[in-house]
Amino acid sequence: MSGDFNIDTAFFLKYLFNPPAIIWKGLWLTIWISVVAQALGVAIGLLIALCIRSKRAWLRGFGKFYVWVWRGTPLLVQLVLIYTGVAAAGFYKYPDIQIGPFTLTGPLQAALITLSLNEAAYMAEIFRAALSSIDKGQFDAARALGMRPITAMRWIILPQAARMVVPPLGNEFTLMIKGTSLLAILGIRELFGTLQQLNAATFRTFELFIIAAIWYLILTTIMGFVQKRLEAHYGRYDQPTADSKAKPGLRSLFSGQR
Amino acid sequence: MAATDTTPLVALRDIRKSYGDVEVLRGVSFDVHRGEVVCLIGPSGSGKTTLVRCINHLEKIQSGRITVDGELIGYREHKGRIIEDSETRIADRRQKIGMVFQRFNLFPHLTALENITVGPVRVQGRDLKTVTAEALELLARVKLADRASHYPSQLSGGQQQRVAIARALAMKPAVMLFDEPTSALDPETVGEVLEVMKELAQAGTTMIVVTHEMGFARDVANRIVMMDQGAVVEIGSAEQIFTNPQQERTRAFFKAMR
Ligand SMILES: Nc1ncnc2c1ncn2[C@@H]1O[C@H](COP(=O)(O)OP(=O)(O)O)[C@@H](O)[C@H]1O
């Protein structure tokens, strides 16, 4: 590194411990976009997974096509296409949407749509793997009790799938938090966009990006704790005995898939 | 058995079932009357499991008709033609038919008590308090009153199977189906399950039991149905089948069992 490389410690400490309001705003934007997009991604992903498992060929075809397209193209490209393409084609002009005190601007709408639909493709694969690992006898027993498909899904199958979905879901959410940094390209002032904006004004690139890294690390670490709690909750009935047939290897299959 | 009641509770008429090109049930017919215990015996692969699964429409049949309590199972007559019923109606019909599986198929994420209450509460929409009281009685009946809050993974095979019997009984079915309920058990726990089944029979429960436990069949069954290669070889009282089998194949089967 060159000699004129200097760190403005005072600047760094000020922005780290006494961040200006716009950083808090950016942080808040990052958090709620991540949470909303992840939640939508989980819901849509489950529907896509159910399509892929459907008896109907056209639903299966649709599900597989969906996953193929969304997983096979970069998120950045999707973001730009959804924002500019959809509006340019005249399908949807992204007018501002007012929800109580919040204004959902066009770029934000495009960001939420893209992140959710993109995430749904990954969640679909996770749900599909979890659902197909559930013993066929569970479906038989639920049906034999007179459960309709939706009842069986809600009370018997999904609670068991949830246990297997939580670890990869944690991964996904971590990726989602980090992935929101791409939204700066739509001019959205989430955490990264805000720091970029500050950078343009102060040229303290290194300090600001260290601060960005620290904030992302804090968020993903908190996420890790939440994940542990969820795993413990869903694993509560998992007391291996000589009888139980654990399915080893499933977790390792999910980890580090992206 | 009421002397006046001559309509069979379960009526099987010329049931045919194929997997692909292979016909595994080749025209099976027999009746089961109220309060009767019918044991299905026969060599492995003769179609016993398939037959009981057809009775609650876990498997589709290619032709023939199955009625339980006078109602057609899995199909309905529409303008003189037989068409498959909707999932919803099939599910409703299954409430009348309790089923106990070879591999228990208890719901691993629910306690013993919850395994029993989930059907009445989620399928029949009954009040949890009443259902819980009934479930505790059922647990006492299968001699597991002290295991209500255990998860299946914390129970032995014999205990799990007794919970599975209680789970099926909680729906107050008109008939109980058992598919080799003791063949996945350790020898020392077989007795406790057979004991519970014997008590059920004595209480007048209508039962169709696939079993290799010849002692049980002899003591408990009103009638025995001997099957081979997807067809009924002979039907008779337990006394007659065991002491004086009419068919060579039945004699050969008994010989092979010993
Ligand atoms: N899902 C299936 N697909 C194809 N063949 C099957 C299936 N289930 C059972 N079979 C075949 O049907 C025949 C009867 O099986 P089964 O009803 O399990 O007999 P049993 O219970 O008397 O041992 C066997 O030949 C078996 O291989």
Ligand SMILES: [Mg+2]
């Ligand atoms: Mg069998």
